[in-house]
Every structure is written in structure tokens, then in C-alpha cells.
Amino acid sequence: MTQLKSDSPLVASPQPRLLRALTMLTALGFAGCLVLGLLVAGTDIQQGQVQRIFYIHMPAFFGAFTAFGATVLGGLVYLWRGSEAWDRIALAGVEVGLAFALINLLTGAIWARPIWNTWWTWDPRLTSAAVMCLTYAAYLMLRAGIENPGRRRSLMSVYGIFAFVSVLLTLFIIRIVPDTIHPVIVGASPQNAQGSFEATSGVLLALLPSMILWLTVMPITLMWHRYRLALRQEAVDALKLKALGG
């Protein structure tokens, strides 16, 4: 194996200090939130231990919201300015957001099994959350299907903006379609909500730090790492082209 020269594009540039700090903060914050949610917060009187999954379930959705929001922003700025950096941000937003959205779905299903007595039900909010995941999976498929990099960037910017409709739909669907059994934590739950609980001070103590972490630090850190990965992928592609071209 040949040794890579330090100026080769395959050698990653050292991580900026801020990124290292953010990575540390994410790891420590996640551990801290787990302690708060699993040990400090009291056990729910009706639901028991399974209610604790909520400290990850709801923050994960809002993390996805931040990441998909970054995709919209990246798309808009890319179309306006044409700088590739914003397209990388948009792609990072989709991948990170999709991971968060899947965590959200999965934790929801685990919670629903004992509380609703089923893993899944075709409730409006559950359906729209699933559609949201599929929309962004479609984004990745479409993206892989466009060969010209310039075309790919502008087409996917447009699709990223439209895909956000599914996020907004998930957020607001229980206001437009009231026949849901999904509990609402902010504001009054629909009357047929099953398994809702009050946001008491104990719940908020564990929920708020977790919300802030998942909404801001965690998606930004992950997207930054994904952005750097995209840079290296582009470097590899450029090298491949050069090797093929002789």
C-alpha cells in the first residue's frame, strides 16, 4: 500500500475545533439526557416505564424537522447563489433527517405496542410520518438517478423544497384531521387520544434538555460530519475521473 501524501485530497483536513467541541457536546449531552430520562424523571403512574421512550421519540421528530429545514434552506440558497456548498448541506439534511425520522417511527412503534396494543395503526399522524420518510427516501433515489452533477444539484434543490410539505403535513395534520389517537403534548390532546399524559415539571425537566439537544446541537453536528464526508466523496470522484482520463 502506498503512503498517501499529506496534500492528497484523500487525506481529510483536520476537524475544526468547533466541530470537535460540538461532537463532544453531542455525546455528553446525549448521555446526560439519557440519565435524566431514564433515572431522574419519575415513572409515569399510568404508563409505567415505557413512557420514558417519549424523551427520545418527540425530540427525534424535531431533530428531523431541523435537518429537513436545512434541506429547504440549502435548496433555496443553492438555486439563488449556485454554490455547491449549500447543496451538500441539503443532502446532509436529508440523510440526517431521515435517520431521525426513522428513530421517531421506531420509538413510536415500541411505545404503541403496550399502550395502544399494536405496533402500528393507520392513524393520520402515523401515516403522514411514514409518508414523510418515504418522501425523503424518494429524494435519495431520485438523487442517485441523475448523472450530471450540475443538473442533480438544481433538480434536487427543487425536490427538497417540495418534500418539506410532508414535514409540515405531519406537524399540522392533527389540527386538520382531528380523528387521531396520537396524543398531543403541546396544547390540548384530541378527546380520543389514547395514552396521553400531562407535561408535569418532572417530565419537562427531562424533556427540555433533550429537546434542545436534538433540535440544535445534534443535527448540526451530524450534518457537519456528513458535509465533510461529501467533500471527500467528491475528491474521490475527481481522482477517479482523472485516473480514467489518463
Place this chain on the structure above:
Amino acid sequence: MKTPFVAAVRAIVSKDLRAEWRSRELVSAMALFSLLTVLVFSFALELDKSAREAVISGVLWVSLIFASLLGFNRSLSLEHDQGSLDALLLAPVSRSALFVGKLLGNFTFTMLVALMLLPLMTALYGVNLLDGWALLTTVVGVFGFSAIGTLLATLAVQTRSREALLPIALLPVCLPFLLTAVRATKGILGGAPQSEWQVWLQLLATITSIYMVLCLLLYRFVLEE
């Protein structure tokens, strides 16, 4: 000098309509496909008297959206394959005129299919779909998903496996139309008071307007440079 907006739109629409009038390929394929979809649903869901009231509007809209997928794909891949999209881009025509022209063509074809389905389903299932409000809902809904469909079809023809990708791209983004249109149609069919389903029609019109504005703004980025 640019061709005036209306003249450009008219030229594109009349081109599409004339091509369709001569070949009669698109609408007949869409009509046949939507018929088959309705039949498949009838068998699969065993649409009898008790079941149909609740699901009939869903069957109508899903059949329409499926049929329109066929049309959008065909309408844009014809332009793409024969290089006429490039020619249109070279012509001194504004990008939004191009979009509105293609949209009106697609809207007309899908509407023709809808106008065939409405009386047919009225006869088949013994519900009254030939109502002014139901027709209005159909027009607004079909217009809305024709707008986003035209944009996404333009996007999809530029991908490697385009026929497969349009449904994947379009169906999730179409969901707001499906949701509101089905609710409105269901209310109208069930004979509910206007106050109950009117809000769905208003929501549908709002979503259609938002999508239309977004499509007009973003269409030029979807076209090849």
C-alpha cells in the same frame, strides 16, 4: 423579442392538443387504465352497497392520480426524447409560459379522464357524482396535482430510470391533495351539510394555489440549461 406570455401558452397547448387529437394515444391509455383501476378496486375491496359510500371517493381520486401519472410521464418524455424541449428552451419564450402550457395540456387530458369517470362511477355504484360541487372539487384537485405532476415529470425525465421514478417522487407530494379532495368528495357524496365539507374544498384550493406559486417560481430550475 420575447413571444407574449399568452401567445406562447396558447401555442404550446394547441400543439399538445393537436398531437393528441392525431394520435389519440394518451387519453385513451389513461382512460383505459383508470377504468381498470376502478375495476380492480371493485374486486379487491368488494365494493358492495355498504362499503361503497365510504370508499368511493378514495377510489375515484386514486384512480385519477394513477391515470395522470401515465399521462405526465408520456407528455414530458415525448418532449424530452424528440428534443423538442431543447427547441422550446431555445425559443424566446418565458419559462413560466412553458410550464403553464404543459400544465394546461396535462390538466385537459386528466380532466377528460375525470369527466369519463364521474358519470361512470355514478352509474356503477349508484352514488351521485354528477353534482356541481363534486365537479368543482375535481377541477381544483386535478389542477393542483397536474401542476406538481408537470414539474416533477420534467424532473423525472432527466433521471436514469424515469418511468419508475415519477410515481415515487409524485405520490408522497400529492398526499395533501388526496387527503383534502377525498374528504370533500366524501362529504358531498354523503349529502352532508355544506358547512361540514366546505372547509376541505377551501383547504384544497389553498394547497393548489400554494403549489401553483411554488411551481411557477421553481420550474425554470428544473429545465435543462
